[in-house]
Amino acid sequence: MGNFHILEQAEAVEYARGIEGLFPAGVQLSSREIGNGNLNRVFQITDSASGRGLILKQALPYIKVIGESVPLTLDRVRIESEALRIQRELCPDLTPKVYAYEPDLALIVMEDLSDHVPMRRGLMERGRYPSFGGQIGTFLARTLLFTSDLAMDLQEKKQRVKAFINPELCNITEDLVFDAPYKKSRMNIFEPPIRDAVERIWADTELHLEVALLRESFLTKAQALLHGDLHTDNIFIKPDSMKVIDPEFAYYGPMGFDIGTVIANLLLNYSGQEGWSKDAQERDDYRRYLLDSVRELWSQFELQFRALWNGHPVDRMAKTRGYQDLYVAKLLQDTIGFAGVKMVCRVHGFIHVADIERIEDAVAREQAQRIALKIGAALIKRNRSARSIEEVLQIALDAVS
Ligand SMILES: Nc1ncnc2c1ncn2[C@@H]1O[C@H](COP(=O)(O)OP(=O)(O)O)[C@@H](O)[C@H]1O
Numbered sequence: 001m002g003n004f005h006i007l008e009q010a011e012a013v014e015y016a017r018g019i020e021g022l023f024p025a026g027v028q029l030s031s032r033e034i035g036n037g038n039l040n041r042v043f044q045i046t047d048s049a050s051g052r053g054l055i056l057k058q059a060l061p062y063i064k065v066i067g068e069s070v071p072l073t074l075d076r077v078r079i080e081s082e083a084l085r086i087q088r089e090l091c092p093d094l095t096p097k098v099y100a101y102e103p104d105l106a107l108i109v110m111e112d113l114s115d116h117v118p119m120r121r122g123l124m125e126r127g128r129y130p131s132f133g134g135q136i137g138t139f140l141a142r143t144l145l146f147t148s149d150l151a152m153d154l155q156e157k158k159q160r161v162k163a164f165i166n167p168e169l170c171n172i173t174e175d176l177v178f179d180a181p182y183k184k185s186r187m188n189i190f191e192p193p194i195r196d197a198v199e200r201i202w203a204d205t206e207l208h209l210e211v212a213l214l215r216e217s218f219l220t221k222a223q224a225l226l227h228g229d230l231h232t233d234n235i236f237i238k239p240d241s242m243k244v245i246d247p248e249f250a251y252y253g254p255m256g257f258d259i260g261t262v263i264a265n266l267l268l269n270y271s272g273q274e275g276w277s278k279d280a281q282e283r284d285d286y287r288r289y290l291l292d293s294v295r296e297l298w299s300q301f302e303l304q305f306r307a308l309w310n311g312h313p314v315d316r317m318a319k320t321r322g323y324q325d326l327y328v329a330k331l332l333q334d335t336i337g338f339a340g341v342k343m344v345c346r347v348h349g350f351i352h353v354a355d356i357e358r359i360e361d362a363v364a365r366e367q368a369q370r371i372a373l374k375i376g377a378a379l380i381k382r383n384r385s386a387r388s389i390e391e392v393l394q395i396a397l398d399a400v401s
């Protein structure tokens, strides 16, 4: 990365213009910076005449939301580009096209998905996406099964694990998801009215034991190549299409972490419904839709995961009678536990979610935060005994009754 420098907007445009086969010669290109994420710069570069465009994403050598005092490896762009390549091979319809990867400048150029919306925004506007369960179920089943020991040559899989060692990005998750929310820490940000609920989490040793076990799994279980940050801002959606972006947190970890992250974000929106409608009927209907989506996601995932396992060449031991059932049962438990920690950290941790944060009414916002903490903590505590996704739905219903 010797030639790295932060691109000026005009340089970004010239870089895009130079990519062979994308724009006609002499084309007039416009550009705007649209990056609203925590880590990177994102330019949308458009041919004003045809409306065709692309996205140029450049990593900064530090954490954007904190500043230059906290360096962050540019190697994350290699991880992101390689993960995108693998995900696209496995799920061509569910990932963006990548046009260029330039390691020296730590940038990736990819398909502009502006005809989709980030799913978080879609849900905040009460969008309904009936195909989502099937789409995300496919993404999860294919990316998780086909990158695991179940379906890969065991030696190749180990090489993959090595290529995806992602210590600095994993460290962010280890700190922000598994550590800070469970103790008094400068990394926690929350509003005074929920201090009592946060302090209960800090003092709950039964909860801490479950988090320690989930953290151990995150640290040691190299089960599959994870996306690593599968929240609803990283899912772009429209009625007939869904695409997953931003796998810079990819590493070999426990499958349930990715599935749990999606579920957590649906349930954070569920919690936030407290502030998005004055009409109780409308709020309940939308909550029901979100719970149906959680159920559908899990059942589609399970169906497709089992079908792929049964229908493709897999590891000899994977055919052992009874093994698949135990594997899927444990996967559900992991999913539930990780969904819980991903909810809790977004309420009083360092990074919050707009679904709750943007509620203007302070009382409703507080209520939404309390609901999210209640669901998150209950999921964490249930993780090792859960037997069915229905338990997740019941926990969510109990939290608002
Ligand atoms: N391929 C894309 N098409 C359209 N918008 C995109 C695309 N990639 C990123 N963006 C926009 O930039 C934002 C930040 O991108 P992201 O890859 O999530 O960066 P970060 O890692 O900093 O979060 C996204 O939320 C979205 O608004």
Ligand SMILES: CSC[C@H]1O[C@H](OP(=O)(O)O)[C@H](O)[C@@H]1O
Binding pocket: 036, 037, 038, 039, 063, 065, 172, 173, 176, 229, 233, 234, 246, 351
């Ligand atoms: C200090 S950044 C933490 C936060 O940033 C990542 O989000 P994104 O890259 O999608 O903006 C990730 O969720 C991390 O938890």
